[in-house]
Amino acid sequence: MTIKDIAKACGVSVSTVSRVLNNHPDVSQSVRERVQAMVESSGYIPNNSARDLVRTQSDAIGVVVRGRGNLFFSAMVKTISREIDSLGYTMVLHFIESDDDEVMAGAILEREKKLRGLLFLGGRFDYSAETLAPIGVPFVCCTYTNCFGTLSDSDYSSVSVDDYQTAYRAVKTLIDLGHRRIAVVLPDCADRSISELRYKGYRAALRDSGIPFDADLLVETDGCFEMPETYAGTGRLIESGADFTAVFTLSDTTGMAAIKALEDHGRHVPEDCSVIAIDGITVSEYVTPTLTTMVQPVEEIGRESVRILADMIEQRCTSRHLRLEAQLRQGGSIRRI
Amino acid sequence: MTIKDIAKACGVSVSTVSRVLNNHPDVSQSVRERVQAMVESSGYIPNNSARDLVRTQSDAIGVVVRGRGNLFFSAMVKTISREIDSLGYTMVLHFIESDDDEVMAGAILEREKKLRGLLFLGGRFDYSAETLAPIGVPFVCCTYTNCFGTLSDSDYSSVSVDDYQTAYRAVKTLIDLGHRRIAVVLPDCADRSISELRYKGYRAALRDSGIPFDADLLVETDGCFEMPETYAGTGRLIESGADFTAVFTLSDTTGMAAIKALEDHGRHVPEDCSVIAIDGITVSEYVTPTLTTMVQPVEEIGRESVRILADMIEQRCTSRHLRLEAQLRQGGSIRRI
Numbered sequence: 001m002t003i004k005d006i007a008k009a010c011g012v013s014v015s016t017v018s019r020v021l022n023n024h025p026d027v028s029q030s031v032r033e034r035v036q037a038m039v040e041s042s043g044y045i046p047n048n049s050a051r052d053l054v055r056t057q058s059d060a061i062g063v064v065v066r067g068r069g070n071l072f073f074s075a076m077v078k079t080i081s082r083e084i085d086s087l088g089y090t091m092v093l094h095f096i097e098s099d100d101d102e103v104m105a106g107a108i109l110e111r112e113k114k115l116r117g118l119l120f121l122g123g124r125f126d127y128s129a130e131t132l133a134p135i136g137v138p139f140v141c142c143t144y145t146n147c148f149g150t151l152s153d154s155d156y157s158s159v160s161v162d163d164y165q166t167a168y169r170a171v172k173t174l175i176d177l178g179h180r181r182i183a184v185v186l187p188d189c190a191d192r193s194i195s196e197l198r199y200k201g202y203r204a205a206l207r208d209s210g211i212p213f214d215a216d217l218l219v220e221t222d223g224c225f226e227m228p229e230t231y232a233g234t235g236r237l238i239e240s241g242a243d244f245t246a247v248f249t250l251s252d253t254t255g256m257a258a259i260k261a262l263e264d265h266g267r268h269v270p271e272d273c274s275v276i277a278i279d280g281i282t283v284s285e286y287v288t289p290t291l292t293t294m295v296q297p298v299e300e301i302g303r304e305s306v307r308i309l310a311d312m313i314e315q316r317c318t319s320r321h322l323r324l325e326a327q328l329r330q331g332g333s334i335r336r337i
Numbered sequence: 338m339t340i341k342d343i344a345k346a347c348g349v350s351v352s353t354v355s356r357v358l359n360n361h362p363d364v365s366q367s368v369r370e371r372v373q374a375m376v377e378s379s380g381y382i383p384n385n386s387a388r389d390l391v392r393t394q395s396d397a398i399g400v401v402v403r404g405r406g407n408l409f410f411s412a413m414v415k416t417i418s419r420e421i422d423s424l425g426y427t428m429v430l431h432f433i434e435s436d437d438d439e440v441m442a443g444a445i446l447e448r449e450k451k452l453r454g455l456l457f458l459g460g461r462f463d464y465s466a467e468t469l470a471p472i473g474v475p476f477v478c479c480t481y482t483n484c485f486g487t488l489s490d491s492d493y494s495s496v497s498v499d500d501y502q503t504a505y506r507a508v509k510t511l512i513d514l515g516h517r518r519i520a521v522v523l524p525d526c527a528d529r530s531i532s533e534l535r536y537k538g539y540r541a542a543l544r545d546s547g548i549p550f551d552a553d554l555l556v557e558t559d560g561c562f563e564m565p566e567t568y569a570g571t572g573r574l575i576e577s578g579a580d581f582t583a584v585f586t587l588s589d590t591t592g593m594a595a596i597k598a599l600e601d602h603g604r605h606v607p608e609d610c611s612v613i614a615i616d617g618i619t620v621s622e623y624v625t626p627t628l629t630t631m632v633q634p635v636e637e638i639g640r641e642s643v644r645i646l647a648d649m650i651e652q653r654c655t656s657r658h659l660r661l662e663a664q665l666r667q668g669g670s671i672r673r674i
Contacts, residue, residue, distance in 0.1 A: 060427075069619055074411040078432045085431070090397075090450060093430050094422070095415045113427060227623050253620065260623040282406055283590065286564050286597040287624050 010034050058114040061089045061309065064106050066122030067098045069226045071253055072279045072298065073121045076142070079302035080119065087310045089116065098187070098225055103127075107134035117309045120144075126192040127151040138312035142305040143296075145321070148192045157312060159305040159322045163194055166294050166326045167201025167248070170276045173292075173328060174246045175209045177336040179274060182206070183217040183244040185233050185258055187225050195223075198250050198278070216242045225250070227257040234261035245273060245337055252279035255291050259333065274334035278326065289332030297324050347371050395451040398426045398646065401443050403459030404435045406563045408590055409616045409635065410458045413479070416639035417456065424647045426453065435524070435562055440464075444471035454646045457481075463529040464488040475649035479642040480633075482658070485529045494649060496642040496659045500531055503631050503663045504538025504585070507613045510629075510665060511583045512546045514673040516611060519543070520554040520581040522570050522595055524562050532560075535587050535615070553579045567591040571598035582610060582674055589616035592628050596670065611671035615663065626669030634661050 007017045012031060020027055020035040027035075061084050065073050077093065084091040092113045096105045102123040109115060118139040126148035132155070141158040174182050182202075189199040206213055219237045221229040230249065237244070238261065247262070249255040255277030259269045267273050269289060277284070280295025304322055311317040344351045349368060357364055357372040364372075398421050402410050414430065421428040429450045433442045439460040446452060455476040463485035469492070478495040511519050519539075526536040543550055556574045558566040567586065574581070575598065584599070586592040592614030596606045604610050606626060614621070617632025641659055648654040 068415060071408065071411070071620065074408070077430075078405060081430055081432050090429055092427055093414075093418055095418050227619055231623065253623075256620065257623045260625055263625040282564055283408065283593065283620055286568065286590075286594045288597060288600040 006035065006038050010038050058116065059089050060092045060113045060115050061306075061313075062092045062094060062106060062109040062113060062115045062118045064102050064109065064118065064120050064123075065093065065095050066100070066102055066120075067225050068095065069253060070122070070251075071281050071283060072251060072296070073143075075281055076121060076298050076302040079299045080121075080142075080306055083303050083306035087306065089310070099223055103131060103134060106139070107136075110135065110137055117313045119305055119309055122194070124191075124193045125149060125197065127156075129155070132156070138309060140305045140309045140312070143301060144194055147197065153321060154319050157305075157308045157317075157319045157321060159301050159308065159324070161294075161296050161301075161326045162323050163197040164201040164204070166278055166296075167198035167250070168205045169201075169326070169328070170278060170294050171202050171205035171248050172209070174248065174274060174276055174334060175205060175211070177274070177334060179246040179337060180209075180211050181214070181217065181244040182211075182246045182248055183219065183237055183242065184248045185219045185221065185230055185237065185254065186250050187221050188223045189218065189220060191223060195250060202248055216240065217244050225254060227253050230254040230257040231261045234258040235265065238262065238265045238267065246334070247273060247275045249275065249277045252277050252281045252284040252291055252293055255279075255293065255333070256284055256287055259287070259289075259291070269333050270335040274337075276334050280326075280329055285329075285331075291329075292331035292333045293329050294326040295329045296326050300324055343372065343375050347375050395453065396426050397429045397450045397452050398643075398650075399429045399431060399443060399446040399450060399452045399455045401439050401446065401455065401457050401460075402430065402432050403437070403439055403457075404562050405432065406590060407459070407588075408618050408620060409588060409633070410480075412618055413458060413635050413639040416636045417458075417479075417643055420640050420643035424643065426647070436560055440468060440471060443476065444473075447472065447474055454650045456642055456646060459531070461528075461530045462486060462534065464493075466492070469493070475646060477642045477646045477649070480638060481531055484534065490658060491656050494642075494645045494654075494656045494658060496638050496645065496661070498631075498633050498638075498661050498663045500534040501538040501541070503615055503633075504535035504587075505542045506538075506663070506665070507615060507631050508539050508542035508585050509546070511585065511611060511613055511671060512542060512548070514611070514671060516583040516674060517546075517548050518551075518554065518581040519548075519583045519585055520556065520574055520579065521585045522556045522558065522567055522574065522591065523587050524558050525560045526555065526557060528560060532587060539585055553577065554581050562588060562591060564590050564594040567594040568598045571595040572602065575599065575602045575604065583671065584610060584612045586612065586614045589614050589618045589621040589628055589630055592616075592630065592670070593621055593624055596624070596626075596628070606670050607672040611674075613671050617663075617666055622666075622668075628666075629668035629670045630666050631663040632666045633663050637661055 020032050102120050106118045117137050119142050121142050127146050128150045143160045145158045184202050187195045219233040221233040247258050249258050259275050262273050277293040280293050284291035308320045344354045357369050439457050443455045454474050456479050458479050464483050465487045480497045482495045521539050524532045556570040558570040584595050586595050596612050599610050614630040617630050621628035645657045
């Protein structure tokens with residue numbers, strides 16, 4: 001069966017069938033469904049070169065990666081690259097700084113590279129329909145959700161762990177080992193993004209165990225997720241004379257930087273201070289002590305994000321929200337006190 | 338001045354001017370030069386959308402990245418991405434395993450994505466004209482050279498440190514501190530690639546200091562540059578009872594894995610054993626002790642590789658070979674004995 005046969009059987013023009021096959025928006029829903037049903041029942045396989053001729057869009061998927069030193073995202077990009085390839089798309093990778101606006105970066109990329117869809121690796125959690133208006137293609141929030149925002153769930157997809165729960169479990173792990181003076185080093189506790197959500201998990205774990213919050217044990221690093229800033233922040237905490245037996249950080253690399261600051265100040269981990277983090281990257285298994293951390297399923301998050309985006313692009317779904325579970329990796333950086 | 342004016346002034350057709358502007362090969366050298374001179378003197382700026390219509394090639398540069406856990410390459414990809422963007426190209430990133438053939442991966446990518454050029458991040462050093470025949474676009478060997486191969490220097494470009502010299506200097510640093518029993522943990526000492534070259538640097542440094550080579554101090558990790566294999570290899574070395582006071586590894590991540598293996602076997606670094614490496618990634622600054630390493634100029638290697646490739650694509654040069662200098666980072670993982 002050729003494209004002409006399908007057009008004839010549906011009583012539409014060949015160009016209309018083309019538009020449906022290429023997900024062109026300018027087709028009525030009823031015609032789209034009719035053509036799709038016919039394509040499916042006929043087993044018609046679009047000829048690639050013919051499709052190339054009529055295709056108005058590229059095969060490009062934009063991947064906007066936030067944060068220059070984010071090794072968790074570096075690991076994920078490899079999985080995402082493989083998955084995008086295997087589904088026949090082309091990855092267009094774009095790095096932004098921690099404080100750049102991923103929506104604007106994505107919108108520019110969309111126009112320049114004629115994207116079919118966007119994956120955001122890291123972003124704000126407070127999108128509204130207005131803030132997302134510049135984005136004209138399907139997108140997936142990869143590693144985060146929109147829990148502070150007003151954007152309708154049906155207007156985007158997301159794949160992530162539950163940040164609040166994961167932070168809660170990390171801090172609860174420390175509390176269960178007898179810690180009550182638990183410091184937290186994080187970028188910003190009110191960023192309407194990942195920091196705020198994990199910070200809320202920290203606060204909730206303290207509260208549920210009857211431990212009062214102590215502002216002296218909170219260090220913010222000016223919105224920055226990088227190692228040098230976390231090292232400096234942990235140093236300030238130690239030098240402030242604050243009394244704490246454990247530190248919770250939001251990522252493995254910042255956890256490693258915190259351990260380094262503690263060691264450089266003569267406080268051994270875990271003997272003098274416990275450290276727990278979130279991520280589970282390979283390199284943190286090969287430091288001494290091995291970092292105890294909540295391991296995010298990095299491969300699954302990357303793979304599912306791409307699959308969902310492809311489903312959205314190819315109109316097999318309009319949106320999907322997937323919450324995955326982090327698992328505690330028993331390292332050597334925490335101890336019972 | 339429009340493309341028609343340029344065509345008229347050169348006495349050629351508009352499509353010939355288009356072919357020159359888009360580096361289409363099917364134009365005689367004399368016509369190409371005439372048109373290019375006219376374009377330059379006229380200050381004509383090609384209209385992008387018009388150029389899109391006549392362009393037969395994409396604006397894609399393929400970047401083939403070798404090794405799944407290579408954090409040095411992860412850091413470099415960010416610089417490369419920024420530079421490719423700023424020169425108006427699109428990066429097509431492709432990851433391969435340590436033992437995959439980058440030439441074949443590049444050739445497939447070239448055809449699938451209609452590449453204008455290729456950057457290889459890591460590869461073999463023994464190319465011949467025959468092995469490179471599948472590659473039909475300009476390419477740059479990024480972080481390596483072709484020192485074991487027969488491919489003519491004028492047929493490709495390269496940007497890297499001098500691997501032999503850098504390894505030599507690392508090992509000489511240990512020797513200058515009194516070490517004579519220096520182990521080396523590496524993927525493969527005869528891979529016709531980076532391992533072999535750095536291994537030769539290690540051997541030369543020993544030889545020039547009158548230290549006999551001891552095969553008991555050599556550990557190969559089956560061609561693998563990853564942390565788990567290096568950890569296991571270092572463990573075998575320790576358990577063999579071999580007598581050594583220092584370890585040289587070829588990368589920061591493998592250096593970190595070696596330190597972890599030593600510590601897990603009760604040998605403290607640097608008190609009981611010194612460790613030196615090559616790379617200089619951020620994360621190895623934040624382990625305890627800070628890894629002493631030969632820092633490669635990662636940003637410069639990435640940036641210059643892209644610039645040279647763009648020069649080749651746009652026919653401003655046919656090839657260029659750039660050797661950059663690594664600098665010793667004084668960490669805490671080596672000591673005088």
